[in-house]
Amino acid sequence: MNTTSVIAVRRWAAWLRMIAVVLLVSACAGPHADSHYAALPSWNDGPSRQAIVEFVQAVTDPASPDFVAPEQRIAVFDNDGTLWSEQPVYFQILFALDRIKEMAPEHPEWARRQPFKAAIEGDKARLAKSGQAGLMKIVGVTHTNMSVDDFTQSVSDWAATARHPRFNQRYIDMTYAPMRELLSYLRDKGFKTYIVSGGEVEFMRAWAPAVYGIPPEQIIGTTFVTTFEDRNGVPVLWRQGKLDFNDDGPAKPVAIQRYIGQRPILAFGNSDGDLQMLQWTAAGEGRRFAGLVHHTDAGREWAYDRDSKVGRLDKALDEAQRQNWTVVDMQSEWRRVYSFEPLQ
Amino acid sequence: MNTTSVIAVRRWAAWLRMIAVVLLVSACAGPHADSHYAALPSWNDGPSRQAIVEFVQAVTDPASPDFVAPEQRIAVFDNDGTLWSEQPVYFQILFALDRIKEMAPEHPEWARRQPFKAAIEGDKARLAKSGQAGLMKIVGVTHTNMSVDDFTQSVSDWAATARHPRFNQRYIDMTYAPMRELLSYLRDKGFKTYIVSGGEVEFMRAWAPAVYGIPPEQIIGTTFVTTFEDRNGVPVLWRQGKLDFNDDGPAKPVAIQRYIGQRPILAFGNSDGDLQMLQWTAAGEGRRFAGLVHHTDAGREWAYDRDSKVGRLDKALDEAQRQNWTVVDMQSEWRRVYSFEPLQ
Numbered sequence: 001m002n003t004t005s006v007i008a009v010r011r012w013a014a015w016l017r018m019i020a021v022v023l024l025v026s027a028c029a030g031p032h033a034d035s036h037y038a039a040l041p042s043w044n045d046g047p048s049r050q051a052i053v054e055f056v057q058a059v060t061d062p063a064s065p066d067f068v069a070p071e072q073r074i075a076v077f078d079n080d081g082t083l084w085s086e087q088p089v090y091f092q093i094l095f096a097l098d099r100i101k102e103m104a105p106e107h108p109e110w111a112r113r114q115p116f117k118a119a120i121e122g123d124k125a126r127l128a129k130s131g132q133a134g135l136m137k138i139v140g141v142t143h144t145n146m147s148v149d150d151f152t153q154s155v156s157d158w159a160a161t162a163r164h165p166r167f168n169q170r171y172i173d174m175t176y177a178p179m180r181e182l183l184s185y186l187r188d189k190g191f192k193t194y195i196v197s198g199g200e201v202e203f204m205r206a207w208a209p210a211v212y213g214i215p216p217e218q219i220i221g222t223t224f225v226t227t228f229e230d231r232n233g234v235p236v237l238w239r240q241g242k243l244d245f246n247d248d249g250p251a252k253p254v255a256i257q258r259y260i261g262q263r264p265i266l267a268f269g270n271s272d273g274d275l276q277m278l279q280w281t282a283a284g285e286g287r288r289f290a291g292l293v294h295h296t297d298a299g300r301e302w303a304y305d306r307d308s309k310v311g312r313l314d315k316a317l318d319e320a321q322r323q324n325w326t327v328v329d330m331q332s333e334w335r336r337v338y339s340f341e342p343l344q
Numbered sequence: 345m346n347t348t349s350v351i352a353v354r355r356w357a358a359w360l361r362m363i364a365v366v367l368l369v370s371a372c373a374g375p376h377a378d379s380h381y382a383a384l385p386s387w388n389d390g391p392s393r394q395a396i397v398e399f400v401q402a403v404t405d406p407a408s409p410d411f412v413a414p415e416q417r418i419a420v421f422d423n424d425g426t427l428w429s430e431q432p433v434y435f436q437i438l439f440a441l442d443r444i445k446e447m448a449p450e451h452p453e454w455a456r457r458q459p460f461k462a463a464i465e466g467d468k469a470r471l472a473k474s475g476q477a478g479l480m481k482i483v484g485v486t487h488t489n490m491s492v493d494d495f496t497q498s499v500s501d502w503a504a505t506a507r508h509p510r511f512n513q514r515y516i517d518m519t520y521a522p523m524r525e526l527l528s529y530l531r532d533k534g535f536k537t538y539i540v541s542g543g544e545v546e547f548m549r550a551w552a553p554a555v556y557g558i559p560p561e562q563i564i565g566t567t568f569v570t571t572f573e574d575r576n577g578v579p580v581l582w583r584q585g586k587l588d589f590n591d592d593g594p595a596k597p598v599a600i601q602r603y604i605g606q607r608p609i610l611a612f613g614n615s616d617g618d619l620q621m622l623q624w625t626a627a628g629e630g631r632r633f634a635g636l637v638h639h640t641d642a643g644r645e646w647a648y649d650r651d652s653k654v655g656r657l658d659k660a661l662d663e664a665q666r667q668n669w670t671v672v673d674m675q676s677e678w679r680r681v682y683s684f685e686p687l688q
Contacts, residue, residue: 071559148601192561205605215415216605217536217561223602228594228620235620235627237601250572257492257581258567259603261549261560276572276579283579 033057039185041343042178046333048291051326052182055289059265060189066287070190074264076256076277077183079197079204079221081270081311082293083212084175085164087302089310091171092203093135095158097127099142116141144224144241148202151239155206169340172211177339179268179293183212191266194218196256198248198273202239220259222247248273253280265289275316282323290325292316297331300341377401383529385687386522390677392635395670396526399633403609404533410631414534418608420600420621421527423541423548423565425614425655426637427556428519429508431646433654435515436547437479439502441471443486460485488568488585492546495583499550513684516555521683523612523637527556535610538562540600542592542617546583564603566591592617597624609633619660626667634669636660641675644685 036053043049058066059073080086100110100119110116115134118126127134143151159172167174183193193214195204201221209215225240247255253276256264267274267281270293278290294313295304305313320327330337335344380397387393402410403417424430444454444463454460459478462470471478487495503516511518527537537558539548545565553559569584591599597620600608611618611625614637622634638657639648649657664671674681679688 201602201605217603219605226598226601228597228624235597235623237597237624253572253579253581254570257570258545259561261545261563279579280572280581 036185039188040178040181042181042335044333044335046329048326048328048333052289055266055287056186056189058287068265068286072262072265073189073191074194074260074262075186075191075266076194076196076264076268076281077179078269078271078274078277079195079199079208081295082268082274083179083195084171085301086311087304090199092199094171095155095162095203096138096142098158098162099154100138103142140241143200143203144239146239148226148237148239151202152206155203159207169338172207173340174338175211177336178334180212180339183214186266187213192218194220194260196220196247196252196277198222198246200224220247220255250276252277256280267291268293269316270295271311271313272316275319278316278325279319282325290320290323292320292325292327294327294329296329297337300337301330380529383532384522384525386525386679388677388679390673392670392672392677396633399610399631400530400533402631412609412630416606416609417533417535418538418604418606419530419535419610420538420540420608420612420625421523422613422615422618422621423539423543423552425639426612426618427523427539428515429645430655431648434543436543438515439499439506439547440482440486442502442506443498444482447486484585487544488583490583492570492581492583495546496550499547503551513682516551517684518682519555521680522678524556524683527558530610531557536562538564538604540564540591540596540621542566542590544568564591564599594620596621600624611635612637613660614639615655615657616660619663622660622669623663626669634664634667636664636669636671638671638673640673641681644681645674
């Protein structure tokens, strides 16, 4: 071996040693709060971000008395009002109204029949008059009596193009940047993130995996009766015009048990429909996190709580105050609401 | 640097190079069939093992036209008769009969009331006479009107100790070694393995995660109506005495869509109750695998198919022959059935 070779080998050995040291240092580094906060840039340095980071550090540090094994790090999130907006009305309803207009040419009889006529004409007053029964008709014809594949396609097409009237942004861009950061942060820390929503499950599955990074099997929602049918020799899953399971309120912990089979250690919601999910999560043994998104920002989003028809937050707000749950003040704690806003 | 140091550095560098080469070789090694077969030691070199390995190679090799991305590698398995035995009757029924005896001291009235009296006395003829209605009563009192936690505890206690009358082995040791190898093999190849069974979901979740390595959220089964209740200020999930969803036959593909939200690429069953799950899986685009365990081994297990009351395999066997599905001949293709047998 000549001198040049020896030097080359030495350099290579030194380089390898350096890499080994870097790997060792990064592997041994403790949970520094800084790196946790860095994962949540759209959150101000407020009490909610601090509570989240303290919780995550406590349950993921093997030396902590509150340590939770990765397979038990289950986190559940409501969707409407918790991960994306829900005003002036649930976006799934706006999808149904858009679909009615799209389907109208194939249904000339709708021009004379309510509530379809009102939906086609965008007559909100007349629509409101048709009430719950009218709404159910509109949801029925846009969501059922079709195959799962066809329904999914109709939602995908809508999600790719439809825009919210107030912001002129796609609905799928009206997800909350701070909450999407939270989902990623939790997954980086070994959590399995789930949606547990009153929204219809296939409606969410059509766009939520790409938008939130949550796979279809971790999306739980309201379901319609579905049947397995043979159509001209081809097996098809057919969505019947009958509600199967309304995933709201006390049904949420039931759905969590049915689909996940274990109690979450973290739950986030924003309305009274999430109360029991939060109670069920918080009542588990060991350290738990229960959080509410409080809509306090009429400028950047909407401001509503106890008197709202959509996403009413009343009983759950009282319970949060009693139980010392984390209540996120959207206006003061979020540096931005949507990703299309710059970070302030 | 003296000569000894130079030699030491050289040796170290050589050693590091060797490790690098080993890592490189193992990373670049193509999918050799040998390593695949080595993962399935309880299978003989028969057509079923070959079909399984060929399928797995085809969908996991990035250069293959049949390549499937890991997040779509969904594999579903029936449980009774597919992953563990189901004779002389489903083990869940044997659990219920065992529980009746255990609960009897708290229910002196059962000594005079059928079908409980017959269950306590082990009077099979009288039990059979009580029919489906009698069986439902026995399942009802042992499975419902209790919290999910209490039910899970009762199953765990039973699973840890109860033994099968014929083999004097614990029921959880009467799982099929070849199928447990198959589950591990698939997971090693990036598959997500699910149980989709007519068995009650919490009955399976009490022992299946430890036995099969399948987490609770990947166990799908029959469910009872469950309610969220406040009992003395403590939230509880309560199992009501009413069937919610019977996960059998055409309900299996419905459950797969509801819980998983995507179509499996591999399905394994053993009876007509699995027919639609296999049809649904096989009818998807791209390469698919549909398999049946055929109970042909009266000596080591049981032999039954078209005329069996438990786990009847008739229509699905015809369909398997028509569609060229894989039918595992237990007697000739499995080197052992249970793990407690030596490898032959």
